[in-house]
Amino acid sequence: xxxxxxxxKSDPASGAASDPSKMRxxxxxxxxxxxxDDAGDDAAATAADVSADTAAVLAAEVETLQMQVSDLxxxxxxxxxxxxxxxxxxxxxxxETAQYAISNFAKDTxxxxxxxxxAVQAVTPEAVEQDPHxxxxxxxxxxxxxxxxxxxxxxxxxRVSPKGEPFDPRxxxxxxxxxxxxxxxxxxxxxxQPGYVIEDRCLRPAMVVVARGGAKAAAAGSSSGAGGDxxxxxxxxxxxxxxSSGDGTDAxxxxxxxxxxxxxx
Numbered sequence: 642x643x644x645x646x647x648x649x650k651s652d653p654a655s656g657a658a659s660d661p662s663k664m665r666x667x668x669x670x671x672x673x674x675x676x677x678d679d680a681g682d683d684a685a686a687t688a689a690d691v692s693a694d695t696a697a698v699l700a701a702e703v704e705t706l707q708m709q710v711s712d713l714x715x716x717x718x719x720x721x722x723x724x725x726x727x728x729x730x731x732x733x734x735x736x737e738t739a740q741y742a743i744s745n746f747a748k749d750t751x752x753x754x755x756x757x758x759x760a761v762q763a764v765t766p767e768a769v770e771q772d773p774h775x776x777x778x779x780x781x782x783x784x785x786x787x788x789x790x791x792x793x794x795x796x797x798x799x800r801v802s803p804k805g806e807p808f809d810p811r812x813x814x815x816x817x818x819x820x821x822x823x824x825x826x827x828x829x830x831x832x833x834q835p836g837y838v839i840e841d842r843c844l845r846p847a848m849v850v851v852a853r854g855g856a857k858a859a860a861a862g863s864s865s866g867a868g869g870d871x872x873x874x875x876x877x878x879x880x881x882x883x884x885s886s887g888d889g890t891d892a893x894x895x896x897x898x899x900x901x902x903x904x905x906x
Contacts, residue, residue: 740797740840747798748844751837754800757786793837801836801847803829812836814846821852828852 760782769776790800801812808815808827813836821830829849836847 741842743796743798744839744842744844747793747796747837747839751793751798751845754786754789755834757782757789761786797840798844799838801838802832803836803847803849804832805829808849808851812838812843812846813849815851816848818851818853820854822854824852825856826853 761779764775764779769779793799803809803813806829807825808829813829816833819830821828824830828851830852831850832847833850834848837844
């Protein structure tokens with residue numbers, strides 16, 4: 642029979658299982674472990690998200706910087722190209738200024754040569770033979786004209802007297818057309834007034850007479866009726882002008898022809 646005053650014996654295993662405080666402690670420990678694991682997982686996920694966001698931000702910044710570098714490089718190249726074009730334009734303008742600086746002066750002074758020619762042509766050969774003083778004066782005027790032309794030539798101004806050459810609209814001004822079947826079409830047969838050029842620019846066009854009705858004109862007329870009609874109209878116009886002017890036109894033609902044959906030119 643058991644003693645009621647004797648405390649009951651407890652089994653360590655069953656005591657541990659039956660102790661409520663120990664059970665709560667074990668439960669809290671397990672919950673803390675799970676919380677620590679969850680916190681670790683959250684921290685790892687947060688770190689991964691932060692790393693991904695940082696990489697995306699850095700990639701965007703790198704792309705922006707690359708675009709800025711490309712834009713600045715393009716602007717720099719354009720600025721260099723503009724400066725190079727400006728330098729070339731300035732050099733070209735400087736060269737043209739040096740070449741054509743005397744254009745206006747030369748254009749005004751070439752008329753002096755025309756006056757020299759008129760002075761020489763005004764003296765008849767008979768008067769020169771009869772008066773030695775007049776011959777000396779004529780020689781002086783001729784020498785002055787020649788020296789003046791040499792001065793113009795040294796400064797790039799050259800005389801254009803295109804008799805017998807093909808007509809060039811850049812350098813010649815056709816004042817009339819003449820039927821000359823023996824001369825090629827478009828050939829200058831007479832020069833009323835010589836022209837002048839400075840370097841490669843026309844300073845004053847030469848006033849010339851152009852031949853029509855030559856071999857080229859006949860070939861063009863056979864291939865195209867319009868060309869033949871133009872030639873006939875030009876011939877009629879010229880013949881009508883000569884008929885209305887009478888002997889004065891012939892005399893004028895002879896005078897202009899003697900001007901071109903003058904050796905002083």
